Amino acid sequence: MRVISPRMDAQPLPIVRTVAALRAHVGAWRERGQTVALVPTMGALHEGHLSLVKMGRAQADRVVVSVFVNPTQFGRGEDFEAYPRDEMADADLLRGAQADIMYAPTPEEMYPAGFSTSITVGGVSEGLCGDFRPGHFAGVATVVAKLLTQSVPDVAIFGEKDYQQLMVIRRLVRDLDLAVEVLGAPIVRERDGLARSSRNAYLAAEERAKAAAMYAALKAAGARLLEGASVTDVEAQGRAALTAAGFGAIDYFEVRGEGDLARRGPGPIKGPSRVLAAAFLGRTRLIDNLAVANGG
């Protein structure tokens, strides 16, 4: 008779499909006085997501990771169907990262027949991705509001890679008086600087070789802004650098205010700023951003 020795990392990871089951878990934790962190994801997990889970474990007693490819935040012609899905791999990663629950509702659980509510957040959702992905942030705001009211966490953690999204969610939570603290987590990058993204899996080898040029362009822009260069010049140089590196359509390369995403320029920056970019390599749309620490 063989004895199979238990693996140390083999934690049980309940995969929960319904709001009712999620609430039963969270309710039991609450009864024990435990705090809860929520990490919303669309699955296809990578090191970036795992850094959010780690932050969640540092901030709360329990970590719920939601895995839901939300159809309402994809526009027509975007990659909803193609978006990478591998629930088994996600569950393994979350087990290793010691998440407490993987909450993976079906589209029917999130949007039952008759669903007809939409949340729009003005201001920070305008411009940048808001201009190129109509309806995207309404889809994000609505699904995030639902995830928050479903799980009622103490903290919710989002990556800074989707910086505009983070700003939209901060505004949403403040405006709807949701009793949750929203935390942003730093971007996790590949060795060459490419921001980790589930969509990097779309990149062909020659595209992947060019992709880190976006981070290089952001870093160069940040350095020039700190030297006092004008926003107008820096934005033009950034777009030129992306084109020179082999990027196709450039949705934007812009300098904005940290926190409020207010336009900067045309002259040198005043106050904390962020450079944000979105551009295509082939059919893959990449986004990235960088804080410019000191706007003088």
Place this chain on the structure above:
Amino acid sequence: MRVISPRMDAQPLPIVRTVAALRAHVGAWRERGQTVALVPTMGALHEGHLSLVKMGRAQADRVVVSVFVNPTQFGRGEDFEAYPRDEMADADLLRGAQADIMYAPTPEEMYPAGFSTSITVGGVSEGLCGDFRPGHFAGVATVVAKLLTQSVPDVAIFGEKDYQQLMVIRRLVRDLDLAVEVLGAPIVRERDGLARSSRNAYLAAEERAKAAAMYAALKAAGARLLEGASVTDVEAQGRAALTAAGFGAIDYFEVRGEGDLARRGPGPIKGPSRVLAAAFLGRTRLIDNLAVANGG
């Protein structure tokens, strides 16, 4: 030395102005295991509102009554400025009705600088008042969502007089997974049948004399529908009755499905229905509705 005997009905009624103070009260009740009902109002309280408070007392240990004339649900040219306000009288009535808290936030507390979120509910908010008051139900849905996330009640109680509003709120609560039970309370009427409304105070004496004709028209419509009359005929007769009684512009007189507000007709009703009307007496817009118990 005079001894002043305490009045039996002289309950303390905290008037709370901030979300933080509201949450402190509700949190203390929760710690004692008490349940909470929310009754959202715009003040100018009358017997209709007091019936909601009474229902709240029957449903929960504690009753919060919010009093907030919500600017975002009034359209241009509507009566936001003129809407009756008498906080002292409201507080007296709530004291008598044994509410536990009057929550009367300022507009700045509800909508601080930078506020930019809006919730729209499709489907049930279309047609009827939705056609005549653009943006009204988005204003309602947004403020009610906020009141619910601020107070986190077990039950929330709304009058059936604003029947379409009640349907919008039911949909909102379901769609956003808010853990609250929404209850509708029957319309309270004057002796002649006029539905109680804060706006009845606008009516001049000769308008007031005509106002009960709306309820009479609804009752007549309900009776004819139960006899098998066609929806098309009943709606036309209802509009004619309002005009004959001295009403001015008729926004609608319609037969709709109970619960889903789906159009009925053109023939006889099938299934539970409701007749809803909105029309002007002078500059005052009155609304009312009536359930048609058996749609055969």
